[in-house]
Amino acid sequence: MNYNPMRNLPADAGYKAGDVLVLCGELFGRGYANGIVEQARRLGMTIIGTTVGRRESDGTLRPLNQDELAAAEELLGAKIINIPLEAGFDMEPAANGLTPLDQLKGAKPDEWSTIRLDLNALEESRAAGTKRLRANLAAVAAELAKRVPAGANMLLVHTMAGGIPRARLFMPLLNRVFKGQGDKYLSSADFWGADLGKLCDWSFNEVTADSLAYLIDETASLRDQVASAGGKVSYAAYGYHGCEVLVNGAYKWQSYTPYLQGWAKMRLEDHAAAAWAKGIKATVYNCPEIQTNSSALFLGVEISLYPLLEALKKEGAGVAAEVTAACNKLLAEGATLEKMLERANDYLASPVMKPFDAISAWPHHSTNEQMEFMLTRSAELIAMNANPKEIVCSVLSGAVFRGVGKLMLDSSWEPQAPVWWLNHDIIAKRLAKD
């Protein structure tokens, strides 16, 4: 692991009308991808979307139907190549005809530690899932080859992350791992060591990490086509590996625990580094904790977002006053942003968090004490908002994904490294620029 925080702003991207941004993964209302799509649109780039597809009630993976496609294209504001790019293998039959979900039929959450899975069958399902995704990526690449104009530059943006197997018993268990305290606490290390943890590990690797490697492989001839017509080709992917935020007035690396996707996110970095070594410009941008559909499970992940307000002020971001005003409007009676920031800082600076402050030992497993501290503080901070569904963190998340989008687009024009950390300092600096 080579910690590589971006400290200097990249030059403005030279992307222009006719250049193409391909979004590999779907766009959701508050997801990270909104930032880069917004910035690409500002530059006049053509946006092309993709879909993960949908599952029929019998489990078959299919493209979007007409209504779903129209809704997705309206949200993205662009055309979508309607070939399902779902990654993972939880619904993929092994040679015996059974899927990983079939193996878990009837299993009860309280049996989690003794459930044994047929690992050979899982491996067969995994291979089948990989084969399907690769074939579908190749079909998307063939479609792109027809749509990218000669001479255009192309940026492929990988947003894919996830892979929690869709068996019923996972949600109650993962709720205990990520939100459980006291009697409900379930140690992330114990869960990770069980067969169910192994299934999650494999699945996270497929969805969050290896999907980037497959994308790079399956777009090899598209890459050659674009490059031989004089266009630049870059790949950009969203990573997470902790983030520096202001603690007691200085930028300090911290992270959310227990981030069980962390091993997959490091594998994602390795894929970018391996591609880079072959001369392919693939970069993972490790981004701050924000609130999105995907991070909703990780209660407490948002605590490190509060100090962004201070970073915006420190770096002179033009949006600081606007963001502060928008946050102020959401506060409960009697609450103040000063108090919020003080309580978030007290958490981040606490001795309870000390054992979790080594980036070299990341990702960390949970402890009962740390979970209780994090979840209690998270609840206390959320209670300072008038409406728990409309909180200060959503305003701050918007500022982060916009700043990240601008940085990723600029940096992708002349990529300099396979892995960057985009911390609160550089994001605030980029938001100060325009």
Ligand SMILES: NC(=O)c1ccc[n+]([C@@H]2O[C@H](COP(=O)([O-])OP(=O)(O)OC[C@H]3O[C@@H](n4cnc5c(N)ncnc54)[C@H](O)[C@@H]3O)[C@@H](O)[C@H]2O)c1
């Ligand atoms: N939210 C955070 O705090 C945070 C922090 C750092 C990095 N990220 C990363 O940002 C990226 C976008 O996530 P987000 O938080 O904006 O949430 P999101 O829910 O908006 O996006 C998740 C993406 O993953 C795709 N996806 C989900 N399951 C998939 C599957 N089985 N196969 C293929 N694609 C699948 C979705 O289509 C979507 O594009 C992810 O890589 C995420 O890990 C998020």
